[in-house]
Amino acid sequence: xxxxRMGRVAPTIVAALLATSLVGCGxxxxxxxxxxxxxxxxxxxxxxxxxxxxxxxxxxxDGGQEEVSEDATTSRAFVTTSLDxxxxxxxxxxxxxxxxxxxxxxxxxxxxxYLTVESGQDLVITEEGVYVLSGTxxxxxxxxxxxxxxxxxxxxxxxxxxNVDSPAIYVISADKVFVTTTEGSQNALSVTWTFVADGDxxxxxxxxxxxxxxLNGLGTLTISSTDNGITxxxxxxxxGGTLAITSQGDALEAxxxxxxxxxTLGITTSKDGLxxxxxxxxTLGYVYVCGGTISIEAGDDGIQGTTVVQxxxxxxxxxxxxxxxxxxxxxxxxDLNLSAWDDGINASWKxxxxxxxxxxxxxxxxxxxxxxxxxxxxxxxxxxxVSGGTVDITAQFAFDFEYGAEYTGGTIYVNGQQVxxxxxxxxxxGPGGMMGGGPGGGMGPGGW
Numbered sequence: 001x002x003x004x005r006m007g008r009v010a011p012t013i014v015a016a017l018l019a020t021s022l023v024g025c026g027x028x029x030x031x032x033x034x035x036x037x038x039x040x041x042x043x044x045x046x047x048x049x050x051x052x053x054x055x056x057x058x059x060x061x062d063g064g065q066e067e068v069s070e071d072a073t074t075s076r077a078f079v080t081t082s083l084d085x086x087x088x089x090x091x092x093x094x095x096x097x098x099x100x101x102x103x104x105x106x107x108x109x110x111x112x113x114y115l116t117v118e119s120g121q122d123l124v125i126t127e128e129g130v131y132v133l134s135g136t137x138x139x140x141x142x143x144x145x146x147x148x149x150x151x152x153x154x155x156x157x158x159x160x161x162x163n164v165d166s167p168a169i170y171v172i173s174a175d176k177v178f179v180t181t182t183e184g185s186q187n188a189l190s191v192t193w194t195f196v197a198d199g200d201x202x203x204x205x206x207x208x209x210x211x212x213x214x215l216n217g218l219g220t221l222t223i224s225s226t227d228n229g230i231t232x233x234x235x236x237x238x239x240g241g242t243l244a245i246t247s248q249g250d251a252l253e254a255x256x257x258x259x260x261x262x263x264t265l266g267i268t269t270s271k272d273g274l275x276x277x278x279x280x281x282x283t284l285g286y287v288y289v290c291g292g293t294i295s296i297e298a299g300d301d302g303i304q305g306t307t308v309v310q311x312x313x314x315x316x317x318x319x320x321x322x323x324x325x326x327x328x329x330x331x332x333x334x335d336l337n338l339s340a341w342d343d344g345i346n347a348s349w350k351x352x353x354x355x356x357x358x359x360x361x362x363x364x365x366x367x368x369x370x371x372x373x374x375x376x377x378x379x380x381x382x383x384x385x386v387s388g389g390t391v392d393i394t395a396q397f398a399f400d401f402e403y404g405a406e407y408t409g410g411t412i413y414v415n416g417q418q419v420x421x422x423x424x425x426x427x428x429x430g431p432g433g434m435m436g437g438g439p440g441g442g443m444g445p446g447g448w
Contacts, residue, residue, distance in 0.1 A: 083261060085313025086290045091330045091360070092310045097259050097288060098239065102214050105240040107132075107155045107180050117142070117161060125152060132182075136160040145172040148211070153178040156187040156221060163206075165196040171209035179207065181219030181241045190224035204249065205231035216263070217241035228253050229269070236276075238263050238292065250275040251296075258305075260289045260314065270299040273320065277306045283353040287326070289314045289334070301325050302338070307351045311336065311364065322346050323368070327354040331364045331389065341371035344395070347380040356382035356403065361410065363389040370395035376425065384422060386410050397425035 083103075086094045107130055115123060116135040124143045125131060128150035133142060134157045141163065144152050152174050161168040168189035171177045181187055195204045205228035207213070213232040215221070220242040223229045228249035230236065236254035242264045245251040251267040252258055255278045267273045273296035278284035285306030290313045296302045302318035303309055309326035313334045318324070323338035325346045338344050345368070347357035359380045366389060368377040377395040378384055384405040392413045399405065405422040412419050 083290060085333050087312050087332045090310050090312065090332055091308045091328055092286060092288055094288070094290070094312070098237065098261055101178070102216065102237055103239050103261065105180070105216050105218050106183070107153050107178070109155070112155065117159065128152060130155060132157050134158045138162045139164065141166050141168060141170050143170045143172060144174050144177055146174050148173055149175050151176045151178070153180060155180050155182060156217070156219065157182040157185050159185075159187045159189070161189050163191045164193045165191065166198075167191065167195075167203050167206055167208040169207045169209075170198075170203060171211055171213065174209075174211050176212040176214065177209055178214045178216065179221070180215075181217030181221050183218035185219035186222075187219060188222040188224075191226055192224075193226060195227055204228050205253065207231070209233065209236075213237070214239065215241060215243065220244065223247070223251075225249065229267075232256075235259065237261070238265065242266075245269070247271075251298075254285075255279075256284045256286075258287045260292050260294065262291045263293075265292065265294045265296075267294070267296045267298070269297070272301045272304050273298045273318070274303045274305075275301070276304070282306060282351040285351070286310070288312075289316065294318075296320060302340075307354050325350075327351040328358050328360070330358075330360040331362065331366060333363045333389075334365075336364060336366045338367065339369045339371075340375065341373075342375060343379040344368035344370055344375075344377040344393075345379070346376075347382060347384075349381055358383045359385065359401075361386045361389055361391060363410075365390050365392075367392045368395065370397075372396060376400040380405075386412060386422065399423065399425050 083098065088094065109130060109132065112130040112132050114132045117123065117133060117137040117140050118135065119137045120139045122141045122143060124145060126145055128146055130153045132155040140161055142154065146152055154169065154177065156179065168191065169179065189206045191206050197203060206223050206225045207230045209232045212234045214237045216239045218241065223245040225247040227247065229245040229247040229251040232254045234255060235257045236252060237259045239261045240263045244266045247269045250272045251269045253275045258274050258276045274287050276285040276287050286308040287303055287305035289311045293315045296318045298320035300321050302320035302323045305326040307326065308328045308330065309324055310330045311334050312332045315335045317337045319339040321340060321342045323340045323344050325348060327347060327350045329345055329347050345359055347359045349357055357380050359378055370377050375395060375397060377393040377398045379400040381402050383403050384399060384401040387408045388410040390411045394415055398414045399422050401424065407422045
C-alpha cells in the first residue's frame with residue numbers, strides 16, 4: 001500500500017487502475033438498424049466497393065493515373081500532432097494513448113469509396129475501408145456496422161446532414177472509426193428534435209458510436225444537437241481539425257475516456273463540455289489533454305472525469321459552473337483560463353477506485369476567476385498539492401480542502417498578491433463539500 005506525502009493512503013492512480021481503458025472494449029453485437037417505411041436503405045458492401053474501383057480505373061485511363069497517384073501520395077502525408085507535452089510520471093499512463101493513425105490528419109484515399117448522401121436515404125457501411133462522404137441531405141444516417149476487428153474511416157468532404165430524431169453518424173459495430181475532415185472543407189451535422197432509441201440503444205448524439213471513435217483532419221465540423229453532441233461508448237479521441245459544437249446535453253461524452261492531443265474545439269453546451277463516465281466500472285471515465293485549443297461555455301461542468309482529469313498541455317478556456325471536476329485532478333502543463341460560479345477546480349468523491357479526492361498542480365499556467373459568493377477557486381474534498389507552475393486566483397475564497405494541503409513549489413497569486421502558503425478559506429467544506437470526509441458524511445479519509 002502506498003502512502004501519500006501526508007501519511008495517509010495515497011490515491012491509487014497507477015497504470016493497473018486504468019489499464020482496461022487503454023485498449024478497446026468488446027464491440028456491440030452486430031445488427032442493422034430497423035428499417036423505416038419513409039427511409040430507403042443503401043448498403044455499402046463489397047459489391048459497391050468493386051463498382052467504385054472499376055469506375056476509378058476507367059476514369060484514370062489515358063494518362064490520368066499519374067495525377068491521381070500524386071494526389072493519393074499527398075493525402076497520405078503524415079501531419080503529426082506534437083506529443084512533447086506528455087508526461088511519463090503522471091496520474092495516467094500515457095504510453096499508448098494515441099496511435100500513429102490517430103495522429104494522421106489526412107486519409108489515404110488510394111482505395112477510397114466515394115459516396116454522396118441523399119435525403120431520406122441511409123447509407124449502411126458493412127465493409128472495412130475508407131469512405132469519402134459529401135453532399136447535403138435531410139433525414140439520412142450514415143451507419144457503420146462492420147466486424148468488431150475492422151476499422152472504418154469516414155472522410156467528410158463537404159458533408160451536411162440534418163435529422164429530426166436520429167444520429168447523422170451511427171456506429172453500431174467496429175474496432176475503431178475515424179471521422180476525418182478534408183483540408184479546408186466545411187461540414188455540418190445536426191439533430192433538431194428528440195432522439196428516438198434504436199431498440200435498447202439510446203442513440204442520443206449527433207455522432208453516436210458504440211465503439212472507439214477518433215476525430216481528426218484539416219477541415220471544420222459543426223455539430224448542433226438537442227441532446228449530446230458526440231458520444232462514444234468506449235474511447236473518444238480528438239487529434240486535429242476544427243470542431244464547433246452546440247448542444248443541450250454533453251458536447252463530448254465517453255464511457256471510458258476522452259483524449260485530446262490537438263485540434264481546435266469550440267463548445268457551447270447547457271450541460272458538460274467534456275464528460276467521461278462509466279456507470280458500470282468506476283475505474284474508467286478519465287479525461288486526458290496534452291494539446292489543442294479548447295474553448296468551453298458550459299451550463300454545468302466544463303471538464304468532468306469520474307476518475308482522473310490530467311492536463312499536460314494545450315490551451316484551455318472554460319466558463320462554467322465548475323470549470324474542471326474529477327476525483328483526481330492533475331495539471332502538469334498547458335495554459336488554463338478558468339471562470340466559474342461554483343468551483344474553479346474541484347476534486348470530489350466520484351470514484352471509489354481512485355481513492356481520496358486530490359488536486360495536484362505540478363506545472364502549467366492557470367488563471368482562475370471566480371464569481372462572487374460562496375465559491376472556491378481550488379476545492380478538494382481530500383488533498384490539495386501545488387509543487388510547480390503558476391496559479392493566479394481572483395476569488396473571495398481561494399482554497400478549500402478537507403484533509404490537508406502542501407505548497408512545495410511554483411507561484412501562487414491570490415487577488416493580485418503573491419502568497420507563500422495555502423490556507424483554508426472555508427472550514428468544514430464549501431458548496432458541495434463533504435462534511436467530515438467521504439460520502440455519507442462523518443467518514444474519515446479513505447472511508448469506504
